[in-house]
Amino acid sequence: MKETQFTTTTGFDAVDRAVAILKALERSESPLTLSMIAKEVGLGQPTSSRYLASLVGHGYVEKLEGGRYVLGIGLYILGRKALHRRDVRVVARPQLELLHAQYNETVSLALWINGEVVVVDCIEATQVLKQGATVGGQNPWHASSLGKAILAWLTPSEVRKLLPEEILVRFTANTLQTPDDLLAELPVIRERGFAVDDEESTIGGRCIGAAVLDASGRPIGAISVSGPISRLTSERVPATGEIVSSAALAISQALGFHASDND
Numbered sequence: 001m002k003e004t005q006f007t008t009t010t011g012f013d014a015v016d017r018a019v020a021i022l023k024a025l026e027r028s029e030s031p032l033t034l035s036m037i038a039k040e041v042g043l044g045q046p047t048s049s050r051y052l053a054s055l056v057g058h059g060y061v062e063k064l065e066g067g068r069y070v071l072g073i074g075l076y077i078l079g080r081k082a083l084h085r086r087d088v089r090v091v092a093r094p095q096l097e098l099l100h101a102q103y104n105e106t107v108s109l110a111l112w113i114n115g116e117v118v119v120v121d122c123i124e125a126t127q128v129l130k131q132g133a134t135v136g137g138q139n140p141w142h143a144s145s146l147g148k149a150i151l152a153w154l155t156p157s158e159v160r161k162l163l164p165e166e167i168l169v170r171f172t173a174n175t176l177q178t179p180d181d182l183l184a185e186l187p188v189i190r191e192r193g194f195a196v197d198d199e200e201s202t203i204g205g206r207c208i209g210a211a212v213l214d215a216s217g218r219p220i221g222a223i224s225v226s227g228p229i230s231r232l233t234s235e236r237v238p239a240t241g242e243i244v245s246s247a248a249l250a251i252s253q254a255l256g257f258h259a260s261d262n263d
Contacts, residue, residue: 014051017041017043017047017051018051018054018055020041020043021037021041021048021051021052021055021061022055022060022061022071022075024037024040024041025037025061025069025070025071026071031064031068031069031070032068032069032070033067033068033069034048034049034052034067034069037052037069052069055072056069056072058072058074059072059073059074059077060072060074060075060078079256088109088111088120088212088220088221088251088255089109089120089121091251091254091255092109092121092212092223092251093121095223095247095248095250095251096108096109096121096122096123096223096247097123098247099223099225099243099244099247100123100125102243103125103225103227103232103240104125104126104127105125105127105131105225105226105227105231105232106122106123106124106125106131106133106225106226106227107122107123107223107224107225107226108121108122108133108146108223108224108226109121109122109212109221109222109223110139110146110221110222110223110224111220111221112150112219112220112221115162116138117138117139117140117141117144117146117147117150117221117222118136118137118138118139119133119134119135119136119137119138119139119146120135120136120221121135122134122135125227127231129228129230129231131202131205131207131226131227131228133226139201140169140171140201141162141163142163142168142169142175142176142179142182143168143169143171143175143176143197143200143201144197144200144201144207144209144224145194145195145196145197145207145208145209145222145224145226146195146207146209146221146222146223146224147222148182148185148186148189148195148197148209149189149194149195149209149210149211149219149222149224149248150211150219150221150222151182151186151189152186152187152189152190152195152211152219153190153211153213153217153218153219154219156183159179159182159183159186160179163179163182165179166178166179168181168182171200171201171202172199172200172201172202172203174198174199174200175200175201176200192241192245193210193241193242193245193248193249194208194209194210194241194242194244194245194248195208195209195210195222196208196209196237196241197209197226198234199229204228204229204230205226205227205228205229206226206227206228206229206232206234206237207224207225207226207227207232208224208225208226208232208237208240208241208244209222209223209224209225209244210222210223210224210241210244210245210247210248210249211248211252212248212251212252212255213252213255213257214252214255214256214257215255215256215257215258217257220255222248223244223247223248223251224244225240225244
């Protein structure tokens with residue numbers, strides 16, 4: 001085969017060729033033969049064979065019986081390490097900025113750390129009347145949208161371990177009073193994709209939050225938009241919740257989450 005595809009591409013080097021082979025295997029729903037790979041990437045079979053041998057040696061491609069090739073376990077290990085080392089705050093920041101630009105309300109990112117819901121990043125509203133947030137501050141599991149959004153993705157037994165008391169701390173008249181009250185609300189939160197703190201932690205304040213999930217579908221934190229009920233009205237909750245949920249999903253996907261893999 002004449003290798004015209006790569007000889008005319010400026011700067012196309014060995015790495016590019018190896019990546020092209022990996023991409024061809026990624027696109028295919030079934031194992032590929034050497035000739036199929038060579039045709040797909042526009043390389044001769046001898047050249048393709050050399051690159052495949054190197055990729056197999058590194059564990060990034062696996063050669064099956066019958067001479068067909070698939071992506072190797074080495075790529076999975078590499079990807080898991082890359083995801084593990086990503087700073088959630090860096091990944092989430094663009095989404096927080098988009099939410100803040102859209103609503104000019106306080107936007108927060110909290111993580112589940114040592115059994116607590118801890119705010120690790122926030123952008124406060126520039127308006128005089130606003131809901132405040134403090135990096136390092138803890139939110140109550142049962143009375144915050146951040147906490148409830150995370151709990152919605154846990155099992156009832158996990159929820160009870162986090163909230164072992166039969167009577168929950170009451171902050172306002174709207175605060176859920178028992179773990180059973182909370183457990184009854186969690187399936188609704190998970191189904192619609194977001195949680196609401198409706199004056200449950202602070203009178204006059206409303207907060208809408210959605211969970212951030214890791215590659216395995218486990219909750220590691222949540223993001224939220226919070227403001228006074230005069231601006232974040234009950235009529236605006238559904239639409240705002242959808243947008244917050246979409247932002248949380250974008251962060252989760254950047255961390256390796258795929259809904260189809262976790263159904």
